[in-house]
Amino acid sequence: MATPVIAANAYAQLARIGDPASGGLAKTIGDAPDGATGPSFGDVLKNALVSVEEAGRKSDAQSQGLAAGKASLIDVATAISETETAVQALVAVRDRVITAYQQILQMPI
Amino acid sequence: MDFSKSMAIAASGLHAQVGRMRVISENIANSDSTAQTPGGDPYRRRIPTFVAQLDRSLDAQVVALGPIRTDPTEFPVKHEPGHPAADAAGNVKLSNVNALVEMTDLRDAQRSYEANLNVIGATRRMIARTLDILRG
Numbered sequence: 001m002a003t004p005v006i007a008a009n010a011y012a013q014l015a016r017i018g019d020p021a022s023g024g025l026a027k028t029i030g031d032a033p034d035g036a037t038g039p040s041f042g043d044v045l046k047n048a049l050v051s052v053e054e055a056g057r058k059s060d061a062q063s064q065g066l067a068a069g070k071a072s073l074i075d076v077a078t079a080i081s082e083t084e085t086a087v088q089a090l091v092a093v094r095d096r097v098i099t100a101y102q103q104i105l106q107m108p109i
Numbered sequence: 110m111d112f113s114k115s116m117a118i119a120a121s122g123l124h125a126q127v128g129r130m131r132v133i134s135e136n137i138a139n140s141d142s143t144a145q146t147p148g149g150d151p152y153r154r155r156i157p158t159f160v161a162q163l164d165r166s167l168d169a170q171v172v173a174l175g176p177i178r179t180d181p182t183e184f185p186v187k188h189e190p191g192h193p194a195a196d197a198a199g200n201v202k203l204s205n206v207n208a209l210v211e212m213t214d215l216r217d218a219q220r221s222y223e224a225n226l227n228v229i230g231a232t233r234r235m236i237a238r239t240l241d242i243l244r245g
Contacts, residue, residue, distance in 0.1 A: 072124070072127075074120050074123045074124055074127070075120070078116055078117065078120045078229070081116065081229075081233060082113055082116070085112070085113075085233070085236050088236075088237075088240055089240055089243075092240050092243040092244055093243065095243075095244070096243055096244075096245075
């Protein structure tokens, strides 16, 4: 019967993931694993958040300019629309990740 | 991203058409403006021009309002000796603005503006449909 061995290996791996000494869960999600090329998901998410924040700031500045009578309506409308798109994209990715995570949580062990 | 580029290009079209509207409204508002001095020239019709410009940050050709030219056509003359702007013969030069032409230009500007708005709308719909792939 190989089942106990497989179970023991799975537990050992889980313990490694949860072990703070080896970086823990944050390491597996937040940073690129050793030897991996390209940005990690955490980096991608961070960059997306920064760009959304930047777009939000830009549209805020434009709205204030409009209120002060300095910015043009066209610039404000396009800036806000760009922010809206960025937020929608980020929310869609977040929802997708949460769905994937929930599917992992519901996986029978 | 190309989506935001096409939106910015369409926005440049909106800006240009707004500038054109400003010139047209100047023409319509000044269609009755005459000279301040006797025998002088009245308001001369202004014509907006458009130029294609390379936007370096977008790496694309955007449109901008070029130099505003004046219409060289003759001023219509009306005989009205009592008018303050009348010359020695009693003739008053009137502005060379034709209300019908201005109204046609106005409609043209309006349609061009709507065309650019449609580009923005179509781009937004494309973005939304693309995001729908993610939502599944």
